[in-house]
Amino acid sequence: MKFPLSWLKYHLETEATLDEIAEAMTMAGLEIEHIDNPLEKFAAFTVCHVTHAEKHPDADKLKVCTVETVDGTKQIVCGAPNARTGMYAIYAPLGAYIPGLDFALDKKPRKIRGVESHGMMCSAKELELGEDHDGIIDLPEPFDVGTPAVVALGQADPVLDFEVTPNRPDWLGVRGIARDLAATGIGTLKTHDIAEIPGSFPCPVKIELDWSEACPVYAGRVIRGVTNGESPDWLKKAIKAIGLRPINFLADMTNMISVDRCRPLHVYDLAKLDGPIRARRGRGEADRFEALDNKEYVPGEDQCVIADDARCLGFGGIMGGTWSGVTSETTDVFIESAWFEPLITRATAKATGIDSDAKYRFERGVDPASPRAGIEQATELVLKYCGGEASEVIVAGETPAAPADIDFPITEVKRLTGLDLPRAEIIRILETLGFVPSGEGDVLTVGVPSWRMDCTQKADLVEEVARIHGYDKLDAVSLPRPPVRREAPATVMQLRARHARRALAGRGYSESVTWSFCNTQQAKLFGGHGDGLELENPISSELDVMRPTALIHLLTALQANADRGQDDARLFEVGPIYLDDSDKGQKLVATGVRRVEAGRHWAGTRQPDIFDAKADALAALAAAGAPVDNLQVVAEARDWWHPGRSGVLRLGPKNVMAEFGEIHPAVLKALDIDGRVLAFEIVLDAIPQPKKASGLKARTPLERADLTPVTRDFAFLADKSVAADTLVRAAKGADKQMITNVSVFDVYDGKGVPEGQVSLAIEVTLQPRDKTLTEKEIEAIAAGIVAKVEKATGASLRS
Structure with a gap:
């Protein structure tokens, strides 16, 4: 709001500066987003006096002016037809930025047709202070040279723009803001009582409330013989300041009262009304009407409309129709000042997509006691500026009940906030805010004003007292230490996610946060969405089901990066996926993607492959606490993985912990992803839970033997159907205490190897701990390795 x-x-009433007012607003909870201060924005522009103007010697349409400026006497070449001797204009010095032209003057004098020009004199449009661009600003009266331009032009009024929280609709009126600021002590709230204006004839328009739940009270009045012309300058200036365009007085007047008192009004052309005014439910096609936004709407039966006997006139509390709107020919008007139920107003606005100032206020809750005051304020202005004769005010329905009184022990302020304030100060704050405290003891009975429907309990009053006194004055007090040692605040799953994030970030991946939703067609590429995971009210038609994998949006994000020149991006996400709507259907995964692109490096380049994806997955699993040494690697990845370039990491035959490899080309094509992509997806829920005794303790200390390790190489002839992982695991199992590592270093199936077999060469590391191994002991372990491998895989030692 502005x-x-x-x-x-x-x-x-205040003598506070703009900065002091802004600070007081911020401390009172009114979050200022921006202050547009013309004195700062146009500080470079000042009043100047043209002491002499003569024709340019080499240009018929230019004049050479001698100008008295804040910087001394300057020579300025000017092309404005109204430049003349003796005028007072607006001077822009060298280097000044001209907002209306979006460029800055040179910092050095510029020659124009051979004559130096030191700055320029500006038009209103060049300063964005008006639309006049026919000539330079010609001030109607003399000003001291150096006077700020905005002061001379009457444009020095700063405009404050701040955010209104949904629970404070009274802040949508300037008087509500002034009331809160007065409570802070920065000023005094002025008394602007709205007097009741007696009518000279009965109101000829009847009001009927057929849907009192949506519109419980409706006030109206007729004014005859008005002249609806342009608004006075003060009103047009105020309307422009809040970002609106002046239309005519009746329209501008309703906008002004809406901002001034948070009291939306609507004015009808009386000649266009037919019969009583009714607040009722919509009737579908029978009520089709064109609104003031020039769009047609068909009101439903759960939407409140204002109508007469002939037609629907508009949506109650949201927007009127073009049929009954006032024009410059309007002479008789009917003024509406009603109260509309916030939830119904909000539902109607959301269904129709209408966003109006009235809707913005009514959906938050306008003061239900304000309809009569709004009518009287509008009447005063119309009679003063448009003339005419007012009828009596007619009020239909009943004003909604005021908020209930609150029993308020003043000790609650100290109990909840620690503020030890005098009783008199608490009462002063509440009274200044419009509350009515009464009672002699420590427990007050506080009457709540009608515009504060958000205050329903004593804690709300404590908040008001603390807010106005100042949250910055609360003492900083540490929470008491627990008497005994507590468990770490993070859960096992939170620690797993945290460690996986760190591991992947350390391997060059950038974290992403993507939607937990996707569209149905995307889900089908990855096995489809589970039962019960369709969204009843999706935020977008492209996000209508819960995602079965985190790969979907990471892949599209990877392509978006590539489209912007980031071909080597690596992205990961730790987040949920959804398999079904059961309590076990949500899983936490760590997912990463990267393109098969050879990066540039001083040590040479190579394309990443499936083994890089596997290494990344294993690193994340290890960081998350998975028993990576016991994992099996099998080629059983699902359909969206490349059948020849993918694998699964599992613990036992059923517990799949991760899938890795290349994404299937058909899936990439369906998602419009270029090239080849490597990926992995780890299910953090699949990692076995740690024993309670070791739950969240620190990692075990590093054990490092003092003796030198021993390595031995073995080459086995195995059937091609034997997985290398099976052979490696068999070799490790020969002596779990002594064998610390087994790795494959060669695979050969050429000359000298029988058909259907392959030579697998492994390196085995033995780590002695108590004493150096003898050759006999090493040979015994080697024999055990050969026997174990032969038994597990059928492979034989290659001679």
Whole structure:
């Protein structure tokens, strides 16, 4: 919401500076987003005096002016037809930025047709202070040279733009802001009582409330003989300051009252009304109407409309229709000031997509006691500026009940906040905010004003007192230490996710956070979405089911990076996937993707392959606490993985912990992904839970033997159907205490190897701990390795 400082000072008597007011607003909870201060924005522009102007010697349309400026006497070449001797204009020095032209003047004098020009004189459009561009600004009266331009032009009023929280609709009126600022002590709230204006004839329009739940109270009045012309300058200036375009007085007046008192109004052309005004449910096609946004709407039966006997006139509390709108020919008007239920208003606005100032206020909760005051304020302005004769005010329905009184022990302030405030100060704050405290003891009975429907309990009053006194004045007190040692605040799963993130970031991946939703067609590429995972109210038609894998959005993000020149991006995400709607259907995964691209490196380049994806997956699993030494590697990845370039890491035959490899080309094509992509997806839930005794303790210390390790190489002839992992695991099992590592270093199936077999060469590392191994002991271990491998795989030692 925007408002100029002068508008605030109409309601608030204060000598505070703009910075002090902004600070007080911030501390009172009004979050300022921006302050547009013309004195700062246009600080470079000042009043100048043209003491002499003569024709340019080499140009008919240019004049050479001698100008008295804040920087001394300057020579300025000017092309404006109205430049003349004796005028007062606006001077822009060398180097100044001209906002209306979006360029900055040179910092050095510039020659124009051979004559040096030191700066320029500006038009209103060049300063974005008006639309006039026919000539330079010609001030109607003399000003001291050096006077800020915005002061001379009456444009020096700062405009404050701040965010309104949904629970404070009273802040959508400038008077509500002034009231809170007065409570902080920065000023005094002025008294602007709205007097009741007696009518000279009965109101000829009847009001009927057929849907009192949506519109419980409706006030109206007719004014005859009005002249609806342009608004006075003060009103047009105020309307422009809040970002609106002046239309005519009646329209501008309703916008002004809406911002001034948070009291939306609507004005009908009386000549266009037919019969009583009704607030009722919509009737579908029978109520089709064109709204003031020039769009047609068909009101449903759960939407509140205002109608007469002939037609629907608009949505109640949201937007009126074009049929009954006022024009410059309007002479008789009917003014509406009603209260509309917030939830129904919000539902109607969401269904229709209408976003209006009235809807913005009514959906948050306008003061239900304000309809009569709104009518009277509007009547005063219309009679003053448009003339006419007012009828009596007619009010249909009943004002919604005011908030209930609150029993308020003043000791609650200290108990909940630690603030030890005097009783008189607590009462002063509440009274200044509009509350009505009464009672003699420590327990007050506090009457809640009608515009504070958000205050329903004593904690709300404590919040008001602390907010106005100042949250910055609360003492910083540490929480008491627990008497005994507590468990770490992070759960096992949180620690797994944290460690996996660190491991993947350390391997060059960048973390991404993507949608937990995807569309149905994307889900089908990865096995489809589970039962019960369709979204009833998706935020987008492209995000209508819960995702079965985190690969979907990571792959599209990878392509988006490639489209912007980042071909070697590596992305990962730790987040949930959804297999079904059961309590065990959600899994936490760590997923990573990278393109098969050879990066540039001083040591040479190579394309990453399946083994890089496997290494990344194993690193994340190890960091998360998985028993990686016991994992089996099998080629059983699902359909969206490349059948020849993928694998599965599992613990036993059923517990699949990760899939890795290349994504299937058909899947990449369906997602419009270029090239080849490596990926992995780890199921962190599949990692066995640690024993409670070792739960969240630190990692075990590193054990390092003092004796030198011994390595031995073995080459086995095995059937091609034998997985290398099976052979390696068999070799490790020959002596689990002594054998610390087994790795494959050669695979050969050429000359000298029988058909259907392959030579697998492994290196075995033996780590003695107590004493150096003898050759006899090494040979015994080697024999055990050969026997174990032969038994497990049928392989024989190659001679």
